[in-house]
Amino acid sequence: MNQALQKKLAIEYQLAETTYAIAGKKLTIFNVANNYELLDKIDPDDFQKDERMPYWAEIWPASIALAEFILTHPQFQQARCLELGSGVGVVSVAGAIAGAQMLTTDYFTEALDFAQLNASANQVAIATQWLDWRDITLTQQFDYILAADVLYEERNHAPILQAIAQLLAPGGTAYISDPQRPIAKKFIELAAEHNFQLQTTTNPVPWRELTLSVDIHALSQNSRFSKEKQCKSQNLDFQKPYSLKIPSSTNLSFLSMQTDW
DSSP states (O other): OOHHHHHHHHHHSOEEEEEEEETTEEEEEEEESOTHHHHTTOOHHHHHHHOOOOGGGSOOHHHHHHHHHHHTOGGGTTOEEEEESOTTOHHHHHHHHTTOEEEEEESOHHHHHHHHHHHHHTTOOOEEEEOOTTSOOOOOOEEEEEEESOOSSGGGHHHHHHHHHHHEEEEEEEEEEEOOOTTHHHHHHHHHHTTEEEEEEEEEEEETTEEEEEEEEEEEEOTTSOHHHHHOOTTOOOSSOOOOOOOSSSOOTTSOOOSOO
16 A cells, blocks of 8 residues: 555545455455545636536546456466556555556546555556546557546547547557446447447446446457548537546435536
8 A cells, every 4th residue: 555645635635435346356445535625626717618627526426347357367467558547546546456557647646646555555556647538648559448437428429539549559459338228329320430349248237235247348440441531520519528427326416517417
């Protein structure tokens, strides 16, 4: 455990610690205990610029579903993996436990601190890097790209697809988990239009007193078409994409979400 990082975060946030049993593993995950307090810390200028909301601070069912998928599929061992929109890093921790070489990215630097804390709490190592979907500066490519609950707004779909096309290594696969939002269908259509091959599996996730259904979409690139043709089409609008996280449930009623559930 990184005690120094834990103390640093505890000064600024009230920390919650939860143990999740996932695929026979116990994952210790820290997040923000009281998300309401984060609303007072929102900078009006930041919100006006890109609607920054602290969705990163919670743990959502789609991340649990993707973590379980990773821990039950052996191909992640020694693989180069990138997580987009990591939040507190549940998926990245699972990837590292599975033996992957994880690069964890998010638009919020606070999220990356929590991801590092959670990696240390589970005695694994990850690398972290701030990433803005509007301006991808990474140059390396990855065997697998992972993302949980990122399809909540249609304006994010094109930049997510662009990121996958740019950062996925030949022969690689992107796995995106989604709690069956109707808006996600538009992303699937967009990916198919740009010659991505898709397969979807549905996974039950026990969540509090419910069992939720989470889809995991597997995307791979059709090698017959160039990335330029896939994602530089004039039909793709790259304006104002955000790597924000949105809840898979409505228990955080203080968050006003303009989205299609």
